[in-house]
Amino acid sequence: MNLLIDDVNRVRTLTFNRPDALNAFNEALYDETTVALRAAADDPEVGVVLLTGTGRAFSAGNDLVEMQARISVRGADLAPGEHGFYGMLDALVDFPKPLICAVNGLGVGIGATILGFADLAFMSSSARLKCPFTSLGVAPEAASSYLLPRLIGRQNAAWLLMSSEWISAEEAKDMGLVWRVCAPDELLSEARRHAEVLASKPLSSLKAVKQTMLAPIRADILAAVEREKALFTELVGAAANVDALAAFADRK
Template identity: 40%
Template sequence: MDEILIDDRGSWRVVTLNRPDRLNSFNEAMHRALASALDGARDPACRAVLLTGAGRGFCAGQDLADVTVAEGSAPDLGVTIETFYNPLVRQIRGLDKPVVCAVNGTAAGAGANIALACDLVIAARSAKFIQSFAKIGLVPDSGGTWFLPRLIGDARARGLAMLAEPISAETAANWGLIWRVADDDRLISEAEALTAHLATQPTQGLALIKQALAAAATSTLDAQLDLERDLQRQAGRTPDYAEGVDAFIGKRAPTFTGRAH
């Protein structure tokens, strides 16, 4: 069975975690397959990506059965993080197009934080988000300690990280952890519609928005103002800017190509 399924919809792709018998928990094979799928999504013809999970849960994080340790020695979990999880988060954040995540069921541990690495997260009403690391004596990884305080504030971040209690999709949306909630039977159709819409938008401009927001987390206001100037200069030179202005003046719907030149 393929650990990752790829459904090419032309201008966008659905990438599905496909280990439903293990709640799509990560083993090495799934890591490598997902990295390859996201690398393939750099194709300029692909203008948006939808990430979701097969079966009854999005992702339960690391498959603990896949961590092998020699008898009498302690594991080096940092190797797994450095080899797989950190590159994955960087790959999602660095992809020059929108990444939508549809969370069905449970998103736990690294699975929750990989969802948070995506640009827009839609969760089924029955979904749960769990920073489960503290239950086994670990620290939130895959960007968890960076995403949580920025999205929901320090107090809530500490509560989720230290208590490892699940929160509902509704709570996640109310706190600003995710974009929105969908009824279970509408999750995929709404996520697909959102991704398809993004694939018709000015892709270069969206990529520059991602770049600006990523820099803002560690930037001063003066530095960010300068970056906005520079990125706006780039955006203003794209065919989609010219098309957007022409469509606005002509009172018609724009037809964006997503091309840089």
């Protein structure tokens, strides 16, 4: 299974489970995560969703081997799955309950930008994050061009989105990208402890808080997704992107 699902004390933990691929998102994982988020949103027994990963990665982002194969076979067909990347983004934008991320290891691309949708983010002290868009010759994604400047400030967001450099857990906390940094063996217990505090509250009230926090910016998030999608479609398959993907495939 690409995604493990576990329920304890009204907290549903969704664990990315492609450890041999560093939990990179292939189309199956996008689809399974989308379905799981929608199901958790509709389940009255779920108060909070906690996202984490197995092995040494949170998520290595898009599965670049699969992306290269899709580009070479079908051109810039970016979402051949049932839901795909944009289906998962819709599920994240629409998710009406608290969403907590526990970054257990490296987070790359969507493995970093997904934190823009987190209500609380915890990060292992040994984890690292990177947004590799410029090294891949593509545009940003997951509304990160809007959410990250709002969350961590324009200059921090500019560095993260433009440099393709790694940032440490402490740097992520200093920027405001994550809320707490934990020792690796304490990460999940700390994230779950806070998740259970929230899950013990009335669900109607939790949803009201989230709705009122997101309502003023929801249209801006969706607009950012569309802007990024247009630029991503324009740049994917162009020379810089093709060269970067070929170099990655050669290293593999």
